[in-house]
Amino acid sequence: MTSPAHEGHGAEELCATGAALYERALREGGVSAPEAQQVPCTADLGLLQPAVDDPERWEPVTPLVALQRLLRRSAERVAEDRRREERLAETFASFLPYGTSAAAETPTLRLISGKDRIVRAIAEELAGAGDQLLAIHPREGHVGPPTPEYELALARDQAFLDRGGRIRTLYPHTLRHAPTVLARYERLTGDVEARTLDEVTERLILVDGAVAFVPANSDRSLALEVRHPALISYLATAFDRLWRLATPMHPLAARLPSPGPVTPRQHAIASLLVEGHTDAVIADRLGMNIRTAREHIAKLAAALGSNSRAQLGYLIARAGILDRAR
Secondary structure (H helix, E strand, O other), X not given: OOOOOOOOOOOOOOOHHXXXXXXXXXXXXXXXXXXXXXXXXXXXXOOEEEOOOOOOEEXXXXXXXXXXXXXXXXXXXXXXXXXXXXXXXXXXXXXXXHHOOHHHHOOOEEEEEOHHHHHHHHHHHHHOOOOEXXXXXXXOOOOOOOOHHHHHHHHHHHHHHHOOOEEEEEEEHHHXXXXXXXXXXXXXXXXXXXXXEOXXXXXXEEEOXXXXXXXXXXXXXXXXXXXXXXXXXXXXXXXXHHHHHOEEEEOOOOOOOOOXXXXXXXXXXXXXXXOOOOHHHHHHHOOOOHHHHHHXXXXXXHHHXXXXXXXXXXXXXXXXXHHHOO
């Protein structure tokens, strides 16, 4: 009789395969060495051991003895944790007088390193929130089939909405028809609204008017957690002004304002071209990849009859494209 395949798990856990093998060993008086070796948790937990007179056969340790050993091991770990707590308390005793102010107890700025830690920090804040979530997403955060992380984020947002929270999100116009963005709003139910602009700021998450998260480097592997009331007020006001200028996307989509003979997306690109930005900067600021940005620049150049980058800026100005949008 062969045991099922053993799957990886924590060092202190007895999996279903291990439990079944141990039970059979108790019932039959032992199992073969290869079977025991295929399920290492039984030996790690002291449930099976080689027979003295036959190393090729492993015998079960009686349940009472095995339990006593495991409880003793657990008690030793608890005792070590307590000793560690005492050492930490002794070490920090001399530092405590320097950190008694309210400002020291609640840092107004904290740098978080690592995308996983950033996601956890946002999730923890949202788990205890129930008022309003303001967000700015300058680019599509998830592309392709749904991942476990994507599903967890949706479940987190839906739980927030179910508690009576409101979600307001700003995107650039370039993400107005992005499949994963549209799919997000098809699945969320509650007081949720999204709007778009030609161009938005870098990413912002603002929870309950109390804490904000903003990127602290270009690849967003660092984030700044902001709790300073003045900064929170500034960010909320900036969001509100952008929100009033934006065009509704969900739940009731409004038609994008037309700047003239070019599309809204081309108008946004024309504005950045006139300012002298490179293709890479234009793509980043409008939340698209550089190839898509170049395709739109080429279409704009073809529409205006431009043969060079310098001529394109001149033709944009002469055509009055940007003036007509004002």
